[in-house]
Amino acid sequence: MKVDMTKEQVREWLLGEHEARGLDLDSIDHIIDCLYGIVRWYNDGVPTGDFLNAVLRNDFMEACGIADNTNAKVLPVYAKFLYNCLPLDYLQRVKNEK
Numbered sequence: 001m002k003v004d005m006t007k008e009q010v011r012e013w014l015l016g017e018h019e020a021r022g023l024d025l026d027s028i029d030h031i032i033d034c035l036y037g038i039v040r041w042y043n044d045g046v047p048t049g050d051f052l053n054a055v056l057r058n059d060f061m062e063a064c065g066i067a068d069n070t071n072a073k074v075l076p077v078y079a080k081f082l083y084n085c086l087p088l089d090y091l092q093r094v095k096n097e098k
Contacts, residue, residue, distance in 0.1 A: 001087050002043045007036045013085065019074045027070045034071065035081055042090055055082070056094045 005013070011032050014020050020028065038056065040046040048056065051071060054063035055078045063075060071078075082090065 001089065003039045003086055005036075005039050005085060007032065010035045010039065013081070014077065017074075017077050017080060019077045023070075023074075027073075030068075030070050031074060031077065035078075038078075038081065038086070042086055042093070055079075056090065058082075058091070 011028075014028065014032055014035060020031065023031070034052060037046070037048050037052055041048050041052070041056070051063060051066050051068075054060070054066065060075060060079070063078070064072065067075065
């Protein structure tokens with residue numbers, strides 16, 4: 001199974017989220033890159049950094065501790081993205097990476 005989202009579709013999804021409203025363009029671009037990084041991890045096994053690893057493991061305490069200023073403001077966006085845009089088997093994939 002693949003996540004059928006292009007980077008532009010990720011952008012459209014993000015811009016529809018309440019938490020993303022009022023952010024500057026640099027912040028929006030940064031979040032899009034991170035969200036699309038999740039898609040690339042799921043589809044192609046592209047490694048993610050520590051922050052996205054914590055998000056994918058559903059370890060939001062760790063994610064809060066290592067999030068940059070932009071991501072700290074929009075942590076709910078990541079939870080919504082995982083819930084609404086990724087198949088639930090992503091949790092098993094994360095466990096299998098250990």
